[in-house]
Amino acid sequence: MNVSTTLVYDGSFNGFLTSVFVTFDEKIKVADIQKNNRSQNGLFSEIETVFTNVEKAKRVWNGIRNKSYNAISNVYFAFLSEKDGVEMMLYTYIQKLMRIKNGKHLDYSDSTILYIAQLAKKVGREKHRMEAFVRFQLTKDEIYFANIEPDFDVLPLISKHFRDRYADQKWLIYDVKRKYGIYYDLNHVEMVSLDLKDIHHNRTLKSDAFTEAEHEYQTLWNDYFKSTNIASRINPKLHKQHVPKRYWKYLSEKKEAV
Amino acid sequence: MNFDRIREKLNILADAAKYDVSCASSGSDRSNQKKGLGNASKMGICHTYTADGRCVSLLKILLTNHCIFDCAYCVTRKSNDVPRAAFKVQEVVDLTINFYRRNYIEGLFLSSGIFKSPDHTMERLVAVAKKLREEENFNGYIHLKSIPGASDELMYEAGLYADRLSVNIEVPTVSGLKLLAPDKKHEDFTKPMEKVKNEIIRYSAEQKIIKSTPKYAPAGQSTQMIVGASGESDKDIMYSATYYYKTFNMKRVYYSGYVPVTHDSRLPAIGSQVPMLRENRLYQTDWLLRFYDFSVGELLNNQHPNLDMDVDPKLSWALRNLHHFPVDVNAADKRLLARIPGIGMQSVHKILKARKFRKLNWDHLKKIGVALNRAQYFMVCDSRLWERRDMDAEKIKGMILQSSSGKFRNQYSAQLSLFNQQ
Ligand code: SF4
Numbered sequence: 001m002n003v004s005t006t007l008v009y010d011g012s013f014n015g016f017l018t019s020v021f022v023t024f025d026e027k028i029k030v031a032d033i034q035k036n037n038r039s040q041n042g043l044f045s046e047i048e049t050v051f052t053n054v055e056k057a058k059r060v061w062n063g064i065r066n067k068s069y070n071a072i073s074n075v076y077f078a079f080l081s082e083k084d085g086v087e088m089m090l091y092t093y094i095q096k097l098m099r100i101k102n103g104k105h106l107d108y109s110d111s112t113i114l115y116i117a118q119l120a121k122k123v124g125r126e127k128h129r130m131e132a133f134v135r136f137q138l139t140k141d142e143i144y145f146a147n148i149e150p151d152f153d154v155l156p157l158i159s160k161h162f163r164d165r166y167a168d169q170k171w172l173i174y175d176v177k178r179k180y181g182i183y184y185d186l187n188h189v190e191m192v193s194l195d196l197k198d199i200h201h202n203r204t205l206k207s208d209a210f211t212e213a214e215h216e217y218q219t220l221w222n223d224y225f226k227s228t229n230i231a232s233r234i235n236p237k238l239h240k241q242h243v244p245k246r247y248w249k250y251l252s253e254k255k256e257a258v
Numbered sequence: 259m260n261f262d263r264i265r266e267k268l269n270i271l272a273d274a275a276k277y278d279v280s281c282a283s284s285g286s287d288r289s290n291q292k293k294g295l296g297n298a299s300k301m302g303i304c305h306t307y308t309a310d311g312r313c314v315s316l317l318k319i320l321l322t323n324h325c326i327f328d329c330a331y332c333v334t335r336k337s338n339d340v341p342r343a344a345f346k347v348q349e350v351v352d353l354t355i356n357f358y359r360r361n362y363i364e365g366l367f368l369s370s371g372i373f374k375s376p377d378h379t380m381e382r383l384v385a386v387a388k389k390l391r392e393e394e395n396f397n398g399y400i401h402l403k404s405i406p407g408a409s410d411e412l413m414y415e416a417g418l419y420a421d422r423l424s425v426n427i428e429v430p431t432v433s434g435l436k437l438l439a440p441d442k443k444h445e446d447f448t449k450p451m452e453k454v455k456n457e458i459i460r461y462s463a464e465q466k467i468i469k470s471t472p473k474y475a476p477a478g479q480s481t482q483m484i485v486g487a488s489g490e491s492d493k494d495i496m497y498s499a500t501y502y503y504k505t506f507n508m509k510r511v512y513y514s515g516y517v518p519v520t521h522d523s524r525l526p527a528i529g530s531q532v533p534m535l536r537e538n539r540l541y542q543t544d545w546l547l548r549f550y551d552f553s554v555g556e557l558l559n560n561q562h563p564n565l566d567m568d569v570d571p572k573l574s575w576a577l578r579n580l581h582h583f584p585v586d587v588n589a590a591d592k593r594l595l596a597r598i599p600g601i602g603m604q605s606v607h608k609i610l611k612a613r614k615f616r617k618l619n620w621d622h623l624k625k626i627g628v629a630l631n632r633a634q635y636f637m638v639c640d641s642r643l644w645e646r647r648d649m650d651a652e653k654i655k656g657m658i659l660q661s662s663s664g665k666f667r668n669q670y671s672a673q674l675s676l677f678n679q680q
């Protein structure tokens with residue numbers, strides 16, 4: 001009997017790519033690919049633990065990229081969605097991709113390919129939202145600090161945007177849900193894992209952690225936001241569609257509305 | 259910084275600036291230089307949305323709302339009894355930088371009432387932009403208003419620092435302008451436009467030869483027209499928009515439903531409804547002209563001087579031109595596909611891709627995102643069932659309206675999302 005195998009990896013993107021490498025290399029029949037903290041035994045499959053290997057991961061990365069740039073970003077974006085079962089979908093996607101000559105000719109009427117493309121699009125949307133909705137607050141030690149709580153794990157995706165834009169100020173963007181942040185020290189961006197007890201929502205109250213002027217600028221921004229409304233054109237439904245309510249607590253202009 | 263004083267000024271000068279609907283921060287590609295502050299991304303970012311769903315991406319303020327002119331449609335006109343204020347150049351710089359550093363905005367949109375003289379005013383606007391670029395090493399987006407009547411020298415300088423320049427024509431017809439803004443001449447608007455256009459052409463020619471040529475207004479020019487203030491027809495508006503696109507290489511023309519701000523017998527009374535649906539239809543028309551290869555005469559002409567309110571302009575055109583339909587989705591070229599109601603440009607591209615693999619049927623088209631409730635009457639695909647049969651235009655229109663009554667309640671939001679794509 002041809003037994004299928006469940007691969008368990010460390011949850012990192014490189015770990016996932018290594019798993020894909022292993023399946024191709026050892027011609028394994030895959031039952032599932034699972035993160036180690038979420039793995040469940042299938043009844044009829046063997047378990048194999050995959051050790052992340054950057055070299056192997058790179059080969060898969062290059063393999064996909066050589067087929068299509070679009071595909072590699074789709075794979076990465078969809079992976080960061082952290083959706084249950086996304087690994088197997090990606091695995092099938094990559095298999096299909098490898099079978100065709102030119103990645104430009106992906107068949108979008110295929111349900112896996114469509115699913116991954118749509119998932120990647122959702123993650124991309126979240127990335128853009130975060131680029132827009134980050135609100136920095138200046139701390140007394142001169143770091144521009146922001147909390148976010150994105151639906152997907154988008155910090156790795158927004159890092160470049162903020163580094164390019166805010167090259168002359170120190171900043172830290174902290175993901176409240178995933179308990180890690182990206183910190184720019186005027187030279188590099190690094191990932192920092194920290195467990196902040198205080199979540200700094202944009203408060204109406206002054207906070208000790210931040211400069212005097214911080215509160216004033218938030219007030220000015222808040223005023224500005226209010227004055228942009230044209231009363232005779234108001235449309236709350238549309239407003240909420242653009243700025244979903246779950247983000248409000250991090251937006252200084254919405255602090256009174258929360 | 260005197261916080262309370264700034265706060266007061268900001269409230270007055272942001273309020274007076276909000277009627278300018280343009281808030282685009284796109285189309286420029288200024289990169290961060292010398293490890294300075296900011297960049298302007300090609301796409302532009304909406305950092306938040308107003309309560310009426312418009313994109314907020316720029317700090318949009320007037321330098322001052324003191325004005326020596328008395329244009330009837332404008333809140334800032336001299337005869338209007340409103341509180342007045344004026345920012346100092348440095349105050350605008352500080353506000354912009356501090357908002358930008360907190361990721362509130364993509365940059366600054368600075369306009370002004372005309373104090374003393376057009377040149378005097380323009381000079382101050384330029385001073386703000388220059389300070390931002392040269393002293394703060396700011397690479398974010400700057401949109402300056404070109405003050406009607408400003409000199410060529412100042413317009414030239416403005417383009418060196420600004421990403422976009424705009425003069426709002428406001429009144430689409432020359433006769434309307436005479437009636438509503440008697441102090442202004444048509445040339446006051448077009449002269450700065452002309453100067454900026456010529457400089458843009460000159461700079462981009464030089465850029466081709468010498469790579470290091472500095473940027474000159476990289477996001478181009480735009481203008482705005484008020485809709486519904488002076489009895490103009492949709493045809494007047496769109497023909498004049500087409501003129502500005504062609505003559506001055508405008509990047510965008512904005513249409514702003516007139517919000518009554520004054521008791522003036524020449525204008526709609528305070529409290530009359532803002533013509534938002536009409537505004538929506540004009541944007542749709544503008545979109546068709548720029549991206550769908552329609553010419554203005556096809557959509558508006560002497561027989562049809564005004565757009566239909568109950569259906570969008572593409573559907574309306576299709577209903578008047580049933581002889582072009584049905585179009586075969588599996589064979590038609592791009593231009594023809596784009597003319598089918600219910601098929602947007604995105605769907606067109608998807609169709610072109612997907613039909614390389616197989617002949618497309620209703621199911622495929624639905625998955626691709628085609629609005630079949632409209633498209634079905636105007637196309638055939640890989641299926642023997644097709645819907646139009648022998649229906650006439652009235653009948654088709656009736657069927658479509660019936661099937662999309664839910665959607666139509668949302669047409670206002672459809673306009674705004676279109677508007678925000680820029
Ligand atoms: S010149 Fe400009 S600010 Fe002054 S009244 Fe006319 S439109 Fe308003």
